[in-house]
Amino acid sequence: MRKEHDALGFLEVPEEVYYGIQTERNHIAFDISPLLLEDYPAFIEAVTKIKIACARTNLEIGALDKRRAEAIEQAAREILEKKFSLDFPVNIYRGSGTPLNAGINEIIAHRANEILSGFKTEGGVHPSTHVNMAQSSNDVIPTAKKIVMWEQVSRILKSLDSLIQELESRGREFADVIKMGRTGIQDAVPITLGQQLNAFAQGMKRSKQRLTQELHNCNHSCLGGTAVGTGMGCLPGFRAKVNKHLSDVLGRKIESYDDLVDGMMAIDDLIACHGIIVALSAQVWKLARDLRLMSSGPESGLCEISFKTDENCRTPLYPQRYASNSLESAIAACNHVAANNSGVLYGLKNGWLDLGACSSIPLRSIIDSSEQLVAAMNILVEKVLPSIVPNKEFCRRMAESSVSNSTMISTIFGYEVGGKVAHLALEKNISCREAAKELNILPEEIINELFDVSNLTNPDNMERLFEKYKSYRKV
């Protein structure tokens, strides 16, 4: 054990660990769940990258000597290489904020000292004086929050791209699978499976656009604001240079908030960002839910699609169930994302005066949401979409049998005549095509053409039909 000292007194810390007295204090006080900061490496990496940028800045402005600055940077790089991944024992509850910033300062200081002198506590690097120079947790954590957001959004975008591609490609494949379209889950007019999948892809492109825009909003930093945004605690030159160094470390352009006081108490950005993620999760949720309903069967349900049996399928009695499980996993994951929104809102609406929010739950939520959503999208791309087998013949038969196809007649002869066709079709349990023939509304070959379902899902074809037979129109 080694004895360490801080403002509150002395405490013993295990010899072999790199964290220090403050981490030990926080570890003891907040030990309430099995989830630790080490389970959320995204937090740790973001703060560590900020530490590198600040050390370089302090070196450039002459506030930190080369020896210390280089040791700090090397220690920080080792954190990024996950050499100290077990040195983050603080609970995720109350884990972000000062405990996280102070914890990383301690690990870097101890490792830097070791690099310089061979001992963790000798070597002249102090966690607060040197590693944390000109950085309050209120500068570091909101900036880290932006970095975390950027990374989560990027991850989502990557999986989203595959999902859109897969939907479009399967959509093209199923362009000729004509099936019943439904509103209120009741028979409406025909549509193709391709049109449905493609529509999901187009909707998700909208989400993609929002997320891409959001990436730009994540490139703001609070560094140099120190504590409440007034700059107290910074040495000359720090504010001007730090974001250039952070841009170098991150490999993208980072700019200061226009108003640092605003940057530190801002709570809207995470709410907006999570909102966009929730919107996408709802789209994925609808896709999974719709596919699940379409696959209901195998004999008595909608039975529009089935799934290729997976060799991993453990319940041979229910070949469908494995795909169902994948879909239900995706549904549950998307529900998690939606539910997390409550944690984000309550968490951010907790904070007074000059600090926006001190809860780590919103940030934890955005990481969890991204993980869940990525898993949901990946399971659709890898397991569900490739294994869809449309029951093409059955779908077509159902589409042809719909009474709502009488819409073709009502468009030409008005609602009344259309209704007559529909009633006859219902009464005699025949298709609208046959009912129209029985009622002798039009010559048989025209009726056949009008009720050819492959025309009924294509707006251009339909316009051409109506144009061709407009002389019959009696409305």
Place this chain on the structure above:
Amino acid sequence: MMNSILFSKRSLNSYPLFIQSYAEIKKAAAKANKDLGCITEETAGKIISCCDKLKENPQSKIFETQAWCIDGVDFNFLFNSFISAETGVQVDLVNKNQIANDVLQTAQNLTILRYLDVHMSGVETLIRALREKSIEFQDTLHIGRSHMQESLPVTWGGVFGAMALSIQKAFEEVNNVREVFLEVNLGVTPIDQFAICVPGFSPLAIDYLRRYSHFELRKPKIDFSDQPNTYYIASIEGSDKFVRLLSFMRLLAINIARISNDLYLYSSGPRCGISELSLPAIAPGSTIMPGKINPSMPELMLQVFHQTMSVDQMACFSYIEEDIDLEPTNNPVFFDALEIIEVIGRGSAKFVEKCVQGISLKPFENSEHLKNSASLIALVKHIFGNKTASQVVEYCLDKKVSVSDALIELGFANSDNVSTILGLEKFKNPQEVKAFLAENGYKD
């Protein structure tokens, strides 16, 4: 599962109480199957001793799978293969008369009951600690506030007593919700057409399970005026148990959060805020501001509340998702609920240890705030009427003096009786205040 599809950070091994529940269920099922002649005594013996060992040491490499499942097939498969591999008994025999889903539902219930037993003692500790504080502070007055503005004095004893009471009430509701989880449906799944239990299995297995688990378990109660399957279906389809559980966990968490918010404000300082209470220091509060201390423990409990709100929503989203005969997505919320029970319980215990026990009053600030409070004018108004009260207020503001000085300087009182008129001691006892005000009310 592939790495790209990771729904949970944790493996089944992180839930030893859940693994123990499965071990007990498999043991109870083996015992019932033996009694019914479905398996031999030798086979039952093997399964039972394997389950006993698993209960002793609830982990295995085979459970290094992510803690995530939809309908329980995966988990049931894991436990059956574990027992089969350990004992050489066929999987079919291990699983005799059980269906993945009712085994899962039963295991969920047992685990929730265990988590409540293990962790809710933390909440009791919190209630006790707040009561103790209310006794400790029973004689100290502070200025009460409404709309954040000063009103009449109350004792800290009353304030802390009210805190204890609000948590006590919520805690009673949580205790009532245990009833929901005592009803288990092991062996009573009617939906699966391929799995029909031998008659008598269910009551027997539940009876054994009651003995092994020490919980007063019972099967869904049957009212013969209903259709035969009503309660069986309700136990699966209508399983709103997590919605109920989370509703009351939310009630508990929100009450703890409310208290935390108050402590947060009362302790605002140390020099430039309300600063009437002092909370024990946990760690240095800032990496750049020496000497700063943050109200970390109230913050911790607020974060517990934030997460509870997420999981409460998750319970609702899951339940509404339940289509037709089976709730497919209730297991993810089960694991979330475990986290919530754990953090509320352990959080409360830590809150007591690191904060509540060490709360102290700041006597100087409390008495200054009382003495200078403009709200004492309410007393002046009650005794001398509105007109005098307005005159006193104007004088106070104009000359920057206290209400008692103003009363003396304006000649409404003298140094002898001013302490009777404005004496705040009577606010320690509501009856006394009422009697005083009734006696000394302003009469035209």
